Each structure stands twice: as C-alpha cells, then as structure tokens.
Amino acid sequence: MTPPPPGAPSAPAPASVPAAGAKGRAVLRCTALTWAVGAVAIVDGIELTVAEGEFLALIGPNGAGKTSLINLISGITRPTSGAVLLDGREIDRLAPHRRARLGIGRTFQSSSVFPTMTVAEHVELAARAVGARRVTGPDVAAVLERVRLGHRAQDLAGGLSHGDKRKLELAMLLASTVPGVGGDGPRLMLLDEPMAGVAAEEIGELTEVIRILHREEGRTLLMVEHHMHVVLDLADRIAVLHHGTLLAEGTPEAVMADEEVQRAYLGEDL
Numbered sequence: 001m002t003p004p005p006p007g008a009p010s011a012p013a014p015a016s017v018p019a020a021g022a023k024g025r026a027v028l029r030c031t032a033l034t035w036a037v038g039a040v041a042i043v044d045g046i047e048l049t050v051a052e053g054e055f056l057a058l059i060g061p062n063g064a065g066k067t068s069l070i071n072l073i074s075g076i077t078r079p080t081s082g083a084v085l086l087d088g089r090e091i092d093r094l095a096p097h098r099r100a101r102l103g104i105g106r107t108f109q110s111s112s113v114f115p116t117m118t119v120a121e122h123v124e125l126a127a128r129a130v131g132a133r134r135v136t137g138p139d140v141a142a143v144l145e146r147v148r149l150g151h152r153a154q155d156l157a158g159g160l161s162h163g164d165k166r167k168l169e170l171a172m173l174l175a176s177t178v179p180g181v182g183g184d185g186p187r188l189m190l191l192d193e194p195m196a197g198v199a200a201e202e203i204g205e206l207t208e209v210i211r212i213l214h215r216e217e218g219r220t221l222l223m224v225e226h227h228m229h230v231v232l233d234l235a236d237r238i239a240v241l242h243h244g245t246l247l248a249e250g251t252p253e254a255v256m257a258d259e260e261v262q263r264a265y266l267g268e269d270l
Contacts, residue, residue, distance in 0.1 A: 025052045026088070027188050027220045028073065033082035035072055042068045044244040045082070050188065055214045055221045057235035057252075059228070065244040066224045067109065070192050073222070074106045075099045086187065101130065103187030105173035109196050111165045115158025119149055122157060122168055126175035146217075147171045147209050163202030166194050167209055174213075189213070191223040195230055207233060232256075 028050040035043040043065045050056045058066050071077040073084055075096035083090050091099055100106075113122060123143050124135045144150045147167040152160065157168060174185050194210065195203055207230050213219040214234065225231050231238060231252070238255040240247040248258045255261060 026050070027052045027054075027086065028222065029085040029088075030069075030073070031083045031085070033069070033072060033084065034080045035068060035077055036080045041080075042244050043072060043079075046241075046244075046246055048239060048246065048249075050220060050222055052220055053214075053218045055223070055234055055236045057231040057238045058222060058224045058241060059226070059231060059238060060241035060247070064241040066241055067192055068244075069241070070106065070190050070222070070224060073188075074104055074190055103176075104190065105176075105186030105188070106190040107166070107169045107173065107192055107194060109193045111162065111169070111197075113157040113160070113165050113168055115156065117157055118154050119144065119157055119160070119168055119171075120153040123171050123175050126172035130176040132175075143171050143174050146174060146212070148205065161199065161202060163198045163206050166198060166206055170209065170213070185217070185219065187220065189219055189221045191221060191225075193224050193226065195225060195227045203227065203230065210234060 026049045028048075030046050030048040033043060033046040033048075034041055046069060048056075048069075058069065060066055068077065072079050075091070075094060075098075079092060084092055086099070086102055086104065089102075091102065094102070117125070120137075120140045123140045127135045127139070141150055141153060144153055147170050149164060149167050149171060152164065157165065160168065170189075173189055176185055191210070194206065198206060210221070210223075211234055214221055223231075223234070235252055237250060238252050239249045240255060240261055242264055247264060248255050248261050250258070
C-alpha cells in the first residue's frame with residue numbers, strides 16, 4: 001500500500017464490513033468469474049457488482065488479479081467460466097470494440113497517446129471511433145475543458161507531462177459525449193492505475209478531475225490503484241483481491257479496519 005503523504009487524514013474509525021454488493025441498479029455484475037492459465041486460476045470465482053453512479057476501487061498486491069479482472073470486463077481476455085453482465089446483458093462473447101460501443105471505457109497502466117498527434121486530434125479520433133461523423137472545434141474544446149486540458153488543445157501529446165497524458169486518456173473516454181455520437185459518455189469507466197508514473201505534484205489535480213467525473217457528472221467508475229490516499233479520497237466502496245479471490249469488500253472505513261485484511265497484509269504493501 002502506498003502510504004498517505006505527510007499531513008493526510010488519519011485512518012477512519014473501525015467498522016464492520018457489510019455484505020458484498022452495491023445498492024441500486026447494477027451497471028456491472030461479475031458472477032463466478034474465473035480465468036485460469038492451465039491449472040492456475042488467476043481470477044477465481046469473483047462475484048462483484050458496481051451500481052450506477054458508484055465508484056468502486058479495486059486494491060491488492062501485485063499479482064492479485066486486478067488487471068486480469070479489468071481485462072475480463074473490457075473483453076481483452078475471455079473467461080474460463082462465469083459471466084460479465086453490463087446492464088443485465090451478458091457480454092462475454094463480445095469483442096472489446098463492441099463492449100466499448102455499449103459503454104465500457106477503459107484506460108491502461110501504460111500511457112496510450114500518440115506523440116505526434118495534437119491533444120485535440122486525440123479527442124476527434126476517439127469520437128469518430130464511437131460513431132461521430134462530424135466533430136467540431138467547440139465539441140472538442142468542451143471535452144478538453146472537462147479534464148482541464150482546454151489550454152493544451154493544439155499541443156502535441158508527446159510534450160505533455162505524464163499527468164496530462166492521463167487526463168487526455170480520460171478525455172478520449174468522454175469523446176462519446178460530443179454531439180452527433182448520440183451518447184452521454186461511457187456507462188462504465190475502467191481506470192487501471194491512473195496514478196502510475198504520475199509526478200507527486202500532479203496527483204492532486206488528476207484526482208480532482210476524476211472526482212468531478214464521479215461526483216458532479218455521476219459517472220460509474222471501477223479503478224485499480226495502489227495510492228491508498230487517492231483510493232480513500234475517491235471511492236464509495238473498496239474491493240480487496242488476494243490470489244485472484246475477493247478477500248473483502250465494503251466501505252473504505254470498513255475494509256481498512258477489517259481484521260482479515262489486516263492479517264493478510266500485516267507488514268506488507270497492498
């Protein structure tokens with residue numbers, strides 16, 4: 001677990017972990033989701049629900065199966081058994097691009113921008129990929145302002161800081177909100193370690209951009225992250241993976257106080 005910076009709020013008071021699952025309409029549901037390589041289950045029987053408008057953080061040590069679970073949800077990997085449902089529809093047989101058309105947007109641990117394209121061109125390209133026939137300058141500017149990159153529209157992406165590249169990736173997920181696409185943005189945003197490689201001085205602003213997407217725009221998010229001060233700041237719920245299984249799930253206060261989590265990670269980093 002990456003510790004909170006000096007001066008960060010102390011850990012919340014202990015509380016019991018509530019039953020797994022989220023209140024409200026389920027946008028995402030994983031049922032008995034398993035992915036095995038040979039005899040080794042990398043993801044082992046995961047039962048997980050993300051409700052509409054909820055922010056769920058997925059934590060655990062390296063090798064716990066976090067990115068593997070994201071890959072199963074986004075379609076990069078097909079499950080050995082179990083199911084992934086989006087708005088109640090099984091999507092296991094759908095390719096990643098078809099899941100994206102249904103509203104699953106995903107970022108990766110490694111930056112995925114094109115160095116020789118401008119910031120604005122990235123948003124236009126992303127909008128066309130989800131069906132926009134015509135994308136205007138004001139359309140692109142409106143998306144970039146939402147991630148605090150409006151002033152960098154004509155800059156080459158290769159010259160951006162790592163934190164700004166992460167914000168550009170978020171803008172590309174939001175490209176389906178431009179007029180002509182007919183959507184209101186991704187139904188589910190999957191963020192795989194968005195703070196990885198981001199300079200300490202940029203983490204605060206990137207955290208705030210993600211917070212606005214969730215709390216002001218009502219986006220549904222599932223985030224893998226090792227920076228626990230970011231997790232505790234943003235998440236409505238936390239799910240802890242351990243050796244591919246769900247070890248604990250509940251509110252941040254409850255999970256951080258859970259004795260099983262403490263025993264499993266005593267003296268270790270999450």
